[in-house]
Amino acid sequence: MDRRRFVTASALGTAALGAAATMLAKPAVAQSMPEVKWRMPSSFPKSLTTLFGGAEYLAARVAALTDGKFKITPFAAGEIVPPLQVLDAVQNGTVEMGQTAPYYYVGKDPTFAFGTTVPFGFNARQQQAWMLHGGGLDLMNELFKEYNIIGRFSGNTGTQMGGWFRKEIKTAEDIKGLKFRIAGLAGTVIARMGGVPQQIGGGDLYPALEKGTIDAAEWVGPFDDEKLGLNKVAKYYYYPGWWEGNAMLWSLINLDKYKELPPAYQAALDAACAETNTWMQAKYDAENPAALRRLVANGAELRVFSNEIMQAAYKATFEVFEELAGKNPKFKKVYESWKAFREDEFLWFRVAENPYENFVYRQSAAEARAKQ
């Protein structure tokens, strides 16, 4: 951390920044656009070109927005920070920022889960709407602030798949004793259903599943799961991932470091996060269909979770939520905002989006059948 510190522009205001710059007697251009170098460890391996690719895209966009003056270097999972300790490294100031999923930190506080996703929650658009216009982002940043962090969402996967299972799972009874790699609060739900949840970073899933250390693993969806090779060590590919109607990725930024940035660099970072958010979701949506076709062609067997399992999971989920809300006031505050917004979103999406999509997907399925 030997780089030059500069004035806290957001605190001083632009006029004051000008005065401070004059006092420091540097050329004006150096003051308004200082050279800044940051390190950004990711929770994800390089092979995942959509998740880690998002970190690279974000860095490139910040550079473009600042004429190359604000340079962020992404590091893959484990290169400088272990995959599930990115939040800690940002909090400590070991690094200025990181790319991760807040729900990896439910061990510190289950409230973190709302930043990424919770079971039977929002789709990607609803999550965004809650964040930007429903108070979600401010609520999450209240929590992050306790860790000296400011968060910006910067990616999404959309609804995920239910993961890879070595055996078929037909009833809620089949969950009992199942050693299942699953992230976030969903682990607590799986435990309530009698399963044995495991939290493991993406790069370590293949060997765990291969050795039989775990019976099943969920990761993201076709494009990423194929890259991790999960289809080679488990045959049954379940859907939908009822615990991840969306999964939002975040840039977590050390709050002191963020405040030190000139306002235009803060804006560049914020804007690059927004661009990356759209870029990543679009890339998943564009890459998943062909990956799904390849997986099925190579022997993956698609299975839908039975209604019995879905109903049991739904019941267990809201029991867990209510219990957590009863003993954790932070969880309660965010949960109540989330729940009210969810009721509104689901009402509205039942009117316009869902009937539209049901119609076009039915037509499209009928056309696909007619072609065969």
Place this chain on the structure above:
Amino acid sequence: MDRRRFVTASALGTAALGAAATMLAKPAVAQSMPEVKWRMPSSFPKSLTTLFGGAEYLAARVAALTDGKFKITPFAAGEIVPPLQVLDAVQNGTVEMGQTAPYYYVGKDPTFAFGTTVPFGFNARQQQAWMLHGGGLDLMNELFKEYNIIGRFSGNTGTQMGGWFRKEIKTAEDIKGLKFRIAGLAGTVIARMGGVPQQIGGGDLYPALEKGTIDAAEWVGPFDDEKLGLNKVAKYYYYPGWWEGNAMLWSLINLDKYKELPPAYQAALDAACAETNTWMQAKYDAENPAALRRLVANGAELRVFSNEIMQAAYKATFEVFEELAGKNPKFKKVYESWKAFREDEFLWFRVAENPYENFVYRQSAAEARAKQ
């Protein structure tokens, strides 16, 4: 257009730009961050705080990203340019950029419709994915280039409502002779079904419907429709808007003016468009539910389009597409890309997103009923 012209940085590259700047013998800061003032007329009235609000948000973000040096002033529909002539004004260089929906210009070329939406097309996420990772944006910019324009998408409404009807519409027969305000290629589909399509700017819908000049009008969805007061002049509120599974708004930028911008300002404009895109969709999603509740409480009667009407419209739509593709090579090229991408997206969304959403919406509807 009396402001200072500066070197075309994207063509020269950064090193060459430095050399050119030295030759011009101006202080370095003026070269890297020149003062730029642009005008941005919108196709939308000020009252529509989500659409026109998007133009204001975009201008604010560009200012934040450039330390206030790049100033864009939005103008509401009709203030300096008529609502449906924004593209022309940008093409002519009367203004540097504008906010509009490309499908307003299907009279020039029906291919423009793909920029916004076409009947039975993508939802908002699928449209984004096609644009960014499916070749859609490049295809649209090939078309815009013929008009000396470069386009950036910068907003979406999501799936729209089917609009306001003075009488109930139960069968395909009821479309015949219907004077219906409807935008884009959907007008051609309505004409094929025997209706009489009208293209009218948002601000003029209320009087047209009130006087009975038209029998029905579609605009966007609850939040905007309520602001235009359409519920006061027509009672039946139909869904879903099968001609607008999404509707993408655009920033159209005069290509010469865009090329004149320093690279960091081009990046700022691009990034602000991406931020606005998410901001607008999120605002619609957050505002629509309460607006829908108010409209229904004030007497609007929700009606779903019958399957007979949906099927007839679907058939008419693809007949229109095939005919246009047969006689317009530009349309054919974009249509084929769109169609292949649509088949992929619909396949994938049928696996993960749609079963997930159907489950949570069913649960949510059952809970709402149980409360009553």
